[in-house]
Amino acid sequence: MNALTLPDVASQNTLQALPLEWVGMCGIALPVVIDGQRLSATADAGVSLDDSEARGIHMSRLYLALEVLESQELNPLLLKKILQRFLDSHDDLSISAYLRIHTHVLLKRPALVSPLSGWKSYPVSIDAAVKNGMFHVELKTEVIYSSTCPCSAALARQLIQQKFMDDFANKSLQHAEVLSWLGSSRGIVATPHSQRSTAYLQLRMNTELPDIPLIPIIDMAESALGTAVQTAVKRADEQAFALANGQNLMFCEDAARRLNVALKASPGVIGFDLKVVHAESLHSHDAVAESRWNWESQ
Numbered sequence: 001m002n003a004l005t006l007p008d009v010a011s012q013n014t015l016q017a018l019p020l021e022w023v024g025m026c027g028i029a030l031p032v033v034i035d036g037q038r039l040s041a042t043a044d045a046g047v048s049l050d051d052s053e054a055r056g057i058h059m060s061r062l063y064l065a066l067e068v069l070e071s072q073e074l075n076p077l078l079l080k081k082i083l084q085r086f087l088d089s090h091d092d093l094s095i096s097a098y099l100r101i102h103t104h105v106l107l108k109r110p111a112l113v114s115p116l117s118g119w120k121s122y123p124v125s126i127d128a129a130v131k132n133g134m135f136h137v138e139l140k141t142e143v144i145y146s147s148t149c150p151c152s153a154a155l156a157r158q159l160i161q162q163k164f165m166d167d168f169a170n171k172s173l174q175h176a177e178v179l180s181w182l183g184s185s186r187g188i189v190a191t192p193h194s195q196r197s198t199a200y201l202q203l204r205m206n207t208e209l210p211d212i213p214l215i216p217i218i219d220m221a222e223s224a225l226g227t228a229v230q231t232a233v234k235r236a237d238e239q240a241f242a243l244a245n246g247q248n249l250m251f252c253e254d255a256a257r258r259l260n261v262a263l264k265a266s267p268g269v270i271g272f273d274l275k276v277v278h279a280e281s282l283h284s285h286d287a288v289a290e291s292r293w294n295w296e297s298q
């Protein structure tokens, strides 16, 4: 049998000499390890094709460089090593390298009062690049919370005051009667509207950190908002949640400002672009606010 050499089209010259900004593969299925958990993920791996004459890059070399992700904790050093391997294996072709990893982290969350707990899933993307000789790592995640409109709350309180004036006009106040009135929908005639809301966080991370502090950042964002959505709830938990909402009345601007202050104080965060979306129940459109710090698009 003749031993044939396999044709290698990628190593040929192209007919249209032109460099390309990004060439690679999107949606590669693989496991990654974050905070000790092995998670199902997809990766987008690419390099720039700076040699304008070269027909193509070597996809398999990028693919194989991802193998370490299945056994080693995903941290800035590991990402840097993988990107360096992308570049080393495309020595004569590429000067920039890119790796995006998309996954979901599951965190067990306790109820506010009862001993119950349940799981919450947070979408996470980690975006690493070597561009112009600089190494960057960005973290994207989303936090879902409840926001009760402060204006609606004030308007509802005014209606309750008005009802109180009407019901108790020219009457001496009896403790038991007022208590019963306060506990009835006859007295508390109005309630404010609230909405399920989402904070989209895009953070530039310090690349010298030993780990990406994903869970501390999610915890910090939820604590700054004060009304993260719950998992398993009994009535006692729901009552505590009603109190948390009442104590954390929020326009979208308030939520964006709270997150801005908290993220600036978060170790490892060196810049961010955040957006909060309040899916209004007053309207069929959303209320949205954005805030940035040390941010310019790469």
Ligand SMILES: Nc1nc2c(ncn2[C@@H]2O[C@H](COP(=O)(O)OP(=O)(O)OP(=O)(O)O)[C@@H](O)[C@H]2O)c(=O)[nH]1
Binding pocket: 008, 010, 055, 056, 057, 058, 059, 060, 061
């Ligand atoms: N560059 C490129 N390769 C593609 C594309 N679609 C599929 N491939 C295939 O990806 C496979 C892997 O390419 P290489 O990494 O260059 O494979 P190889 O030449 O066997 O590996 P090396 O010896 O390391 O270069 C080849 O069979 C390509 O045909 C594409 O759009 N662009």
